Amino acid sequence: xxxxxxxxxxxxxxxxxxxxxxxxxxxxxxxxxxxxxxxxxxxxxxxxxxxxxxxxxxxxxxxxxxxxxxxxxxxxxxxxxxxxxxxxxxxxxxxxxxxxxxxxxxxxxxxxxxxxxxxxxxxxxxxxxxxxxxxxxxxxxxxxxxxxxxxxxxxxxxxxxxxxxxxxxxxxxxxxxxxxxxxxxxxxxxxxxxxxxxxxxxxxxxxxxx
Amino acid sequence: xxxxxxxxxxxxxxxxxxxxxxxxxxxxxxxxxxxxxxxxxxxxxxxxxxxxxxxxxxxxxxxxxxxxxxxxxxxxxxxxxxxxxxxxxxxxxxxxxxxxxxxxxxxxxxxxxxxxxxxxxxxxxxxxxxxxxxxxxxxxxxxxxxxxxxxxxxxxxxxxxxxxxxxxxxxxxxxxxxxxxxxxxxxxxxxxxxxxxxxxxxxxxxxxxx
Numbered sequence: 001x002x003x004x005x006x007x008x009x010x011x012x013x014x015x016x017x018x019x020x021x022x023x024x025x026x027x028x029x030x031x032x033x034x035x036x037x038x039x040x041x042x043x044x045x046x047x048x049x050x051x052x053x054x055x056x057x058x059x060x061x062x063x064x065x066x067x068x069x070x071x072x073x074x075x076x077x078x079x080x081x082x083x084x085x086x087x088x089x090x091x092x093x094x095x096x097x098x099x100x101x102x103x104x105x106x107x108x109x110x111x112x113x114x115x116x117x118x119x120x121x122x123x124x125x126x127x128x129x130x131x132x133x134x135x136x137x138x139x140x141x142x143x144x145x146x147x148x149x150x151x152x153x154x155x156x157x158x159x160x161x162x163x164x165x166x167x168x169x170x171x172x173x174x175x176x177x178x179x180x181x182x183x184x185x186x187x188x189x190x191x192x193x194x195x196x197x198x199x200x201x202x203x204x205x206x207x208x209x210x
Numbered sequence: 211x212x213x214x215x216x217x218x219x220x221x222x223x224x225x226x227x228x229x230x231x232x233x234x235x236x237x238x239x240x241x242x243x244x245x246x247x248x249x250x251x252x253x254x255x256x257x258x259x260x261x262x263x264x265x266x267x268x269x270x271x272x273x274x275x276x277x278x279x280x281x282x283x284x285x286x287x288x289x290x291x292x293x294x295x296x297x298x299x300x301x302x303x304x305x306x307x308x309x310x311x312x313x314x315x316x317x318x319x320x321x322x323x324x325x326x327x328x329x330x331x332x333x334x335x336x337x338x339x340x341x342x343x344x345x346x347x348x349x350x351x352x353x354x355x356x357x358x359x360x361x362x363x364x365x366x367x368x369x370x371x372x373x374x375x376x377x378x379x380x381x382x383x384x385x386x387x388x389x390x391x392x393x394x395x396x397x398x399x400x401x402x403x404x405x406x407x408x409x410x411x412x413x414x415x416x417x418x419x420x
Contacts, residue, residue: 048353049309061298068304075297087285088271094278099259106316143258
């Protein structure tokens with residue numbers, strides 16, 4: 001398998017964690033997002049959305065969208081499960097992951113902020129936009145947990161929810177959000193910080209890190 | 211089951227289609243998005259994100275996020291499948307659904323446009339923002355299909371991808387996008403337009419339609 005990513009891409013980071021949790025290796029191909037390499041014709045042939053990540057399988061098939069890749073990994077390599085428990089538990093894990101992947105990340109990603117800058121938004125308002133989206137979103141995510149058992153978001157082992165959480169916390173820090181009151185989220189972040197699969201997936205530990 | 215929705219909410223519309231495809235009935239509770247009813251304390255207790263839809267189960271459990279609800283419905287009521295085929299086919303269907311649910315809809319929804327207006331963006335630029343996001347996104351979605359068999363997006367029956375497509379086409383029309391060149395998407399839209407599950411789920415056929 002070849003994973004097309006970028007050290008700082010939140011979505012590629014999720015997939016790196018998933019691969020590590022499953023004990024799977026992949027060849028990593030890096031595309032520099034800030035240099036626009038995801039819009040190069042060769043990459044657009046793989047993923048017409050021009051977004052990272054994309055997973056190229058050995059037979060040449062390509063899977064796009066980080067959560068679709070994670071679900072595929074979970075179906076093909078079920079242990080350890082990214083979606084443990086019964087259907088209701090899985091639904092709650094998916095809902096948490098989607099609350100980040102749909103309602104926070106796309107509204108504060110590089111593309112949207114670049115669009116705001118292109119429309120002559122002052123830089124402090126661009127940064128403020130990202131900070132507000134992330135702050136409000138993370139507070140809602142904490143409430144979605146309604147307490148629950150730790151140390152990870154949904155119990156004793158990391159799930160699809162945790163692998164969405166950690167890159168989003170990276171963005172929260174970059175934009176100066178205050179997450180200090182988010183007890184369950186902080187507990188999960190600490191548990192992930194000690195987990196080898198998360199450590200190996202961190203941006204600063206990728207070969208293309210700057 | 212009780213589905214909390216709003217006739218014009220794209221995400222609630224997806225779930226209505228899924229329920230209809232499965233032949234399931236639910237009590238519908240409507241919350242007026244433009245009046246901010248999704249931020250009422252009673253509703254926030256159900257869904258701290260303050261977003262629609264939410265599915266309340268008979269035992270009081272609540273599932274949020276339209277795609278998590280659809281996956282739950284598919285796990286509990288497998289026929290007809292929203293994610294047919296093998297793991298790779300399911301991954302392609304999920305990727306298409308996520309391309310809409312993550313990369314198009316959240317960047318053009320009511321909340322984001324209201325935020326742009328609050329930052330004194332001229333109305334024509336707000337509308338232009340939505341139109342560009344949808345136009346570019348739908349063209350990428352067409353390319354994701356790479357031809358493939360119709361009449362629906364992934365073959366002879368509607369899937370999770372189609373139930374994300376149709377509400378997004380509704381938004382595309384509202385903002386004046388030109389989808390005339392999107393052959394496969396238009397073919398699927400025509401097939402859905404004749405399908406009873408899609409007809410019954412349309413906004414204009416809901417009791418709260420204006």
